[in-house]
Amino acid sequence: MWRVLLVEDQAIVRQGLKVILEQDENIKVTHEAENGAEAIEVLQKCAIDFIMMDVRMPVMNGIEATRIIKRDWPNVKILILTTFNDDEYAVQALREGANGFLLKTADSAKLIEAVYSCMQGGLTLHDEVAAKVMPKLLQNRQKETITVDLSPRELSITKLVGEGKTNKEIASELFLSIGTVKNHITQILHKTGLRDRTQLAIYAVKHDI
Structure with missing residues (x-):
């Protein structure tokens, strides 16, 4: 509960x-x-x-x-x-x-x-x-470029986070386990220096991922 x-x-x-x-x-x-x-x-x-x-x-x-x-x-x-x-x-x-x-x-x-x-x-x-x-x-998003090296899988997950998808929905769409999705998101946050999932969603929108 x-x-x-x-x-x-x-x-x-x-x-x-x-x-x-x-x-x-x-x-x-x-x-x-x-x-x-x-x-x-x-x-x-x-x-x-x-x-x-x-x-x-x-x-x-x-x-x-x-x-x-x-x-x-x-x-x-x-x-x-x-x-x-x-x-x-x-x-x-x-x-x-x-x-x-x-x-x-x-x-x-x-x-x-x-x-x-x-x-x-x-x-x-x-x-x-x-x-x-x-x-x-979305304002000025074209002026911002991705400066971190995200893998194709990480980019896919970042895109779905930006769309507001839950870990369960992402896992289902990409045929992954929820644990794997969580691990990927943790790695993405580490690479981008972002604090949490909400910041990652904003990051995805800003960078047009």
């Missing part, structure tokens, strides 16, 4: 999200926080697998919290959830290592699907957000 931390300054919203998420037997909301600073306090004391976090909050916002959490707890998955359809927030969140960006207009099925996607290594972007974010990530 995945242990979930909800970070949202409005209690009624947290309660609604908890009810929705716990409809799935694999999801348990174990902790709640009203801002990014409280979220970090929770992580210092408790084991958390997944964080669903608002962007605009008092004390510490979601972008700043994501930066700190991904630095100190890189394996924790973070889905940014907001009412603000703002491409700049999405770009910042992804650059700081968020595993997805979803609008609060998403239905309950989409929320649960997003948790699964993030936990399985995918990159979740709300359609409306993706339509605005991708052009920003």
Whole structure:
């Protein structure tokens, strides 16, 4: 069962999200926080697998919290959830290592699907957000060239990561085991000097892989 931390300054919203998420037997909301600073306090004391976090909050916002959490707890998955359809927030969140960006207009099925996607290594972007974010990530991509030596297999995997595919989906498409895909991604991250899978997805888009 995945242990979930909800970070949202409005209690009624947290309660609604908890009810929705716990409809799935694999999801348990174990902790709640009203801002990014409280979220970090929770992580210092408790084991958390997944964080669903608002962007605009008092004390510490979601972008700043994501930066700190991904630095100190890189394996924790973070889905940014907001009412603000703002491409700049999405770009910042992804650059700081968020595993997805979803609008609060998403239905309950989409929320649960997003948790699964993030936990399985995918990159979740709300359609409306993706339509605005991708052009920003693609800007000036022709000026950037690949300076690391990736094998054809590594390039194929990088391309699929850039498409938001999970390890399971990549393994199925390339006829590999999930373990082999994970090993390849680890090697790719080492070669490129990137921190995590989200940065690799952005790297793939920027370099038109």
